Amino acid sequence: MTILGDLYARAMRAFSAESKRQAAENERMGGLVAAAAKEKQDDNLTIQSLRQEVVAVRQVMEAMEQQLADLKALRGPAVASLLPPYHSIEHFRWAILTGYGFNAQAISILASFPLVVKDLASEQGGGLTYHDHVELNGITHEAALHELSHVIHERDWGLLEASPKKDAIDAYLEQYARLAAENDPRYAEAAAFARLQLHGDGAAFPGILALKDWDHAFVSLASWCMNSYKTGPRSLPEYMWTYFERFSTGELLVTPYYMIGGIH
Numbered sequence: 001m002t003i004l005g006d007l008y009a010r011a012m013r014a015f016s017a018e019s020k021r022q023a024a025e026n027e028r029m030g031g032l033v034a035a036a037a038k039e040k041q042d043d044n045l046t047i048q049s050l051r052q053e054v055v056a057v058r059q060v061m062e063a064m065e066q067q068l069a070d071l072k073a074l075r076g077p078a079v080a081s082l083l084p085p086y087h088s089i090e091h092f093r094w095a096i097l098t099g100y101g102f103n104a105q106a107i108s109i110l111a112s113f114p115l116v117v118k119d120l121a122s123e124q125g126g127g128l129t130y131h132d133h134v135e136l137n138g139i140t141h142e143a144a145l146h147e148l149s150h151v152i153h154e155r156d157w158g159l160l161e162a163s164p165k166k167d168a169i170d171a172y173l174e175q176y177a178r179l180a181a182e183n184d185p186r187y188a189e190a191a192a193f194a195r196l197q198l199h200g201d202g203a204a205f206p207g208i209l210a211l212k213d214w215d216h217a218f219v220s221l222a223s224w225c226m227n228s229y230k231t232g233p234r235s236l237p238e239y240m241w242t243y244f245e246r247f248s249t250g251e252l253l254v255t256p257y258y259m260i261g262g263i264h
């Protein structure tokens with residue numbers, strides 16, 4: 001082999017090695033580019049699916065907002081139907097039971113308890129609870145709540161003084177006395193009412209302690225706050241709630257008259 005031939009062979013070998021190296025490098029670079037492209041594609045897919053999720057969530061939220069708006073629109077006429085005029089005693093009963101947060105247990109008792117309303121057009125208060133029916137003079141809500149509270153109360157621990165009902169009455173009176181002595185300004189109205197109820201007005205009304213009128217220790221407080229024992233100007237401290245939670249959620253659909261200056 002000539003020197004030139006040798007050089008040529010070596011050059012060719014070097015060229016071949018370089019070509020292979022280049023090819024390998026190209027392949028490696030191609031792989032990197034493809035991987036980067038794939039990653040980018042994955043990112044795009046992720047972004048796309050996130051975008052779809054956002055759209056889906058937005059659609060759900062819009063649907064919920066619409067439902068809420070529908071409910072609010074319904075609430076107006078629904079609440080209006082809880083207020084006078086009442087076309088029947090059952091309409092009036094339904095309005096009271098629905099409007100004043102009576103719970104399922106109380107409704108199961110009161111929905112079928114015989115109720116007489118002497119005049120569905122009258123706003124005269126007052127009424128009486130007999131052992132087998134309630135009689136109201138008119139459609140005053142406070143009067144209805146008072147008499148219906150008697151019914152609920154008598155089903156529970158109101159009438160008898162024998163133990164353990166005696167214990168229940170004593171426990172309640174203890175809490176009532178605590179309410180009368182309450183100095184938290186949030187419950188000032190309730191405390192004043194409890195003092196008047198317990199000890200009387202110093203004139204015609206001697207108070208329930210003197211009268212031993214344990215029924216009204218509970219019933220009068222119930223109709224005074226009109227089941228709004230959690231919120232509002234006649235709300236009660238939490239240690240009294242347990243006696244009201246037995247029959248009412250405390251969440252009203254109507255506004256008691258004493259908050260709006262009405263008559264019911």
Ligand SMILES: [Zn+2]
Nearest residue numbers: 146150216219
């Ligand atoms: Zn009474």
